[in-house]
Amino acid sequence: MTEDRDYRELAVSFGAVAAEYDRGRPGYPDELFDAVERIWGRGLKGARVLDVGAGTGIATRLLAARGAEVVAVEPSDGMAAQFLASSPALPLVRGTGDDLPFHDASADLIGYAQAFHWTRPERSVPEALRVLRPGGALATWWNVHDETVPWVRARAERLAAALPGRYRGYGGISGHTRHFAPAGLVVERTVLRWERQVTVEHVLTDLTSRSYLASLSPEERAPVLAAERAAMAVEFPDGVVAEPFTLDLTVAVKPA
Template identity: 35%
Template sequence: MATEREMSMSFGRAADLYEQGRPDYPPEAVAWMLEPVRRPGHAVRAADVGAGTGKLTRALVDAGAETVAVDPDAAMLATLRANVAGVPTFVGTAERLPLPDAALDAVVLGQAWHWVDHAAASGEVGRVLRAGGVLGTVWNIRDASVPWIVRLTEIMHGSNAERMMRAGDPPLSSPFAGWESRTWTWARPVDRAVLTAMVHSRSYLITAGDAERARVDAEIADLFDEIGAVGEALVALPYVTKAFRVLRP
């Protein structure tokens, strides 16, 4: 099995599948993360860290934020630039941000905080945020109250994000303390191709051997047949979006 480092750096090998298979973020979740730093006549200056193909970047731009995107994988950033015009991109990590001190109103991470060194990332985010700026983290998690979702997760294995969510609030270090949180439930209409891309965009599958990938493909094919995800037929893929925010002192 791949190491956590190998898994965290694997997504560029499946950037197109990630873009196709992963859901966007609910606009209300993004608005809630930015709410503490909005003020009349001021455009929020934000960084999307662990930006990937730009799922959260797009939502930040749509919310009116002046946005830069940071990711450790140049292949993911290339896909982001193809899908989100005009956003500056930088290779970097939450632990080493290529951004100046106190330059930002908001730093947000989508599907990413579970990959970082929380103490180092907290300190580095604290460096680039102005006093009163906000750190926001958000995850789209498949809704495990739905039986076929439980079966899907068993087939393709759970993720680090799901394990973190079960353990409680995400870890956090100085200069931050005390997350606020909100949850939204919703569903994404998807067909079989999108469902398959979602499965194949996960780090466990990207780094798996041929035999394991073949097993997963066979089992998800049976499951998708059972739930009616055949051809272009749409099924509802249920999600729980969990967002967290905390202000820099």
């Protein structure tokens, strides 16, 4: 029960840092959506897409720009309010991946940008299958800090030491995809690499929005962020960071 309570605490922590999330989190390169279309075998233009766990709408806006008829699904009050402020022209429905508020066979693609690990796959996969049309697809993706780069790995080590039992690196998708094949989905995974050029302060804003810090009080976060600011000032004296990511994408297609 304690683990489940901690999980729920982390899951709802984003609402309090929704503005930081919207400002700080990375977007996604065009290559991500190219890969979704390639693996799925059809284009996003004109497709009925649900962006589940949409947060502040970072992926929703990019999907809409690709021509998708996208609807955001978000449970958090704070994140939904920021979504409506940032993307007032895009539709938003309150709900979760474990209980999708949509009719059977009503969507072509269900995407989970940085969000599938906040669902219970034993619930969310059957829900996706119910809502997807034949030939539709479930797509999960994560921007993951690339710890093969020394400064990123050093930061992860500092955070693990500062936040024992709270900071967790990316654990991969394998624990979730075991639910896909028994459901009859045809699964393909790919990993992309990309980077963004941002300031040190931008990186710190992003860190503030991560669940391991967002779930702390501002007073608890402050020394961790101060230590990171000092370390990054040494690493990047000009204040500009080339921040590297791996983008972990899995697309699971429902048979037609």
